[in-house]
Amino acid sequence: MTFVLVKERTFRWPVRVTLPTDQGKQTTNEFTGHFRLLPVDEFNKKNKAWIEALSDDLDKANELRFALVSEILTGWDGVVDTDNNPVPFSDETLKALCTFAVVVKAITDAYGEALEPAGERARRKGN
Template structure:
């Protein structure tokens, strides 16, 4: 059975490939997303930062420098989006989730 939600939201694991000396460290958190219609995301002048702000609405499992949970806020989200490896991971997770894509190795 297919059930329609008026404002669908979902949570998925987001894996961020954080650059470190000599390679990458995969770090994971739970991202909260809202489903945005494709036509709203694909506006010609819409940049990846704006797209990410539209869909990323919360998280769990992100820690601050003091190892305490970092509460979600739009300002903190925007600061994280400015990190290219975070933005890429969040958008990839969202697109894969709404399109049903499965990631390979």
């Protein structure tokens, strides 16, 4: 397949959110994230700032992590409200979704997984 050089590359990838339930069990819910591929230097700069802030200022670290998520996640399918109505993607709904650390982790994990070569992903999972 020929590689096409584009100004901005986007992709869709499953985001799996694991949540605790009663009696020490967990449940995994999934939605499809619409992602924007960041240039390596931009991603590394944002990620480094977040890591450095972790040891000094957790509020700043949370702001930086949300800023990274809002740069890479541009939409979604499969996020619903308590009445099972689709929740439209917006800055406000993304911020509401990201109030839970497990969701932020799931989004950044999905982004990282998408960029990992399939062979490495299979080896890491023991396949």
